[in-house]
Amino acid sequence: MATMQLQVQIKALPEEVFAYLSDLEKHPEWSHSMEIKKTFEGQVGVGASYRSRGKNFGITASETVEVTEHRPNERFGWRTTGAMGMKFGWSFELSPREGGTLLIERFEPPSGLVAGLIGKLTESPTRKAMQEGLGRIKVRLEGATGASPVQGQEESETSS
Secondary structure, three states: OOOEEEEEEEOOOHHHHHHHHOOHHHHHHOOOEEEEEEOOOOOOOOOOEEEEEEEEOOEEEEEEEEEEEEEOOOEEEEEEEOHHHOEEEEEEEEEEEOOEEEEEEEEEOOOOHHHHHHHHHHHHHHHHHHHHHHHHHHHHHHHHHOOOOOOOEEEEEOOO
């Protein structure tokens, strides 16, 4: 599976969007995660670690999460290590646009034969989950004036 990339325009400043997204313990508000807890002391930054529990494709699993990018108001990324040691990369890129923020989410699937086969089977549900998550982020940050979860999204895909 190639790297997936989706984007949405949010009527909130990059500072607000970044503050929300970089608080990984809030991710259950918009993602498939049921719980994310810090396993480190101090400020969030590259190397910060978490433990998450979530439901994917009907299976509840625990994962380790490590922050890999932390550029305030510009980029935030992390890597999860899940079942069979497979590593998944997630990131958000933020750009000021039209009085708000253009938010780009990227998903980098694991590599390898088994991971590639799993990726092909889960590509469509992963894309749908990303669209729904971006919609929930948009609604949460825009408040009552937020658009429905799927409005205003543009989608693109890049190869890795």
